[in-house]
Amino acid sequence: MKKAIHLILLIMMFSISTGASAEITSIPPHNTIDYYEASGVPNIHGSLLSNPEVEKGETRIIEINLANKGIIQALKINVVPQDPLDIELAQNEMEKEKMRTVAHGVKAELVSPSPYIYIRPETSVYTIKALKPGMILEHPLRYTIDIDNNAPAGNYSLNLQVSYEYQSQVRTVTNNEILQDTTERPYISYYKNANTSITFPIEIEKSPNFEITNTRGNISVDDGGVINIAYRNIGENVAEDASVKLTAMDPLEIEHSIATLGDVKPNETVTASFKFSTGRGVIPKNYSISSSVKYFDDEKIQYSNILVSKIEVVPSDKWMSLSTLALIIITSLIIYLIVDTVKNKRNNKGV
Secondary structure (H helix, E strand, C coil): CHHHHHHHHHHHHHCCCCCCCCCCCCCCHHHEECCEEEECCCCEEEEECCCCEECCCCEEEEEEEEEECCCCCEEEECCCCCCHHHHHHHHHHHHHHHHHHCEEEEEEEEECCCCCEEECHHHCEEEEEEECCCCECCCCEEEEEEECCCCCCEEEEEEEEEEEEEEEEEEEECCHHHHCCCCCCCEEEEEEEEEEEEEEEEEECCCCCEEEEEEECEEECCCEEEEEEEEEECCCCCEEEEEEEEECCCCEEECCCEEEEEEECCCCEEEEEEEEEECCCCCCEEEEEEEEEEEEECCEEEECCCEEEEEEEECCCCCCCHHHHHHHHHHHHHHHHHHHHHHHHHHHHHC
16 A cells, blocks of 8 residues: 555656656656766857848848757766666666757847837747757748837847757656656656847948928918928938928918928038918918928938928918908997997987
8 A cells, every 4th residue: 555655656746847858857866867967058159141231210121040059068977887778778868968958948039229229029039949959940030120210320239038948967767666657768857947148230321311400481371471491411421412392281382392402411401491372271270291301322312201390371461360350340330239229328318
C-alpha cells in the first residue's frame, strides 16, 4: 500500500511542467544523475535588410533578419559511466546537452525611443517557435514605421527587444519506480529565460519643410480682399524654385491660386499675396484655406504637407446687412407708432 501511494505521488510530480520539453521536467534532483555539463547559450544577432535612410513624412516597411550564432563552448563530464548501459545513457544525455544553444519561444518586438518614429502596433511583435544554431529566418521580420513630418534630420535608432528561453541543463532519471512504466529512458530538462536588445541605426535625411507663421488681411463680403500668408522653411536644406498653390472652398474665389516664393533658405520666411473675391451666398465668418509648397530638393520635385490657415470674411463697409437694415426699419416704425399715439392722445384731450 505504501509503495502504491509513493508511486502515485511520483506520477503527480510528473504532471508539473517546468520547461518547454518533451521529457519529464519536474523530477527532484536526487532521482537523477548528471553525467555531462555543457556551457554555451543562444547568441542571437539581427541584421537590417532595408535602407536605413528615411525621409520626413515617409511610411516605410523595414525588414530584419535574425540568426542564432550560439555554440557549445565546453562539455565537462561530471560522472564517469561504468557499464555499457550507463555509457549509452551518458551518450544520450550528452547529445541532449548540445541542444542548450537553441532559442525557444522567441519574441521579437521593435521599439522606437524617439517620438518622431512610430512603429505600427499591428506589425510591432513577432514570435518564432525556435531558432536553432546556424539558422537564419526563411522569411525576414517586416515592421511598418511612420516618420513624423516635422522630425529633425539626424541619426536615430530602433531597438529590437528579443526574449526567449533555452535549455540550461539536462539530467538522466535514475529512479526505477519512475522508469518501470516508461518505454524510453526519460531525461529531465531545465530551462532559463533570457533577453537581448539589438540596435539598428536609422537616419532621417535633411530636406526643406514649411510652416505658416502668419496670415494677415480679411475679405469683404462685397469687395473681396487680399490675404498675405507667410511661409517659413523650417527644414535643413534650401527649397529651390519654390511656389505655393492655394485652395479655397466655395463661395470663396481666388484670382490667382499659385504664387512664386523663389529659393527659400532654412529659417527664411517668404510672404505670398492672394486676391480673393466672393461668390453668391457668402456670409461673414471665418473660413479655412489650404496650401501646399512645391519645390526642388536635390533636383527632385517635392511637395510640403498640406498647410491650413484661417481667413475672415467681414461685412461690407458700403452697405448695411439685411438684418441691420431690418432692425433699423422695425425700430423706426416702433418710434413712429409711439409718437403718433402720444399726439393722438393730446389732440383728444384738447377737444
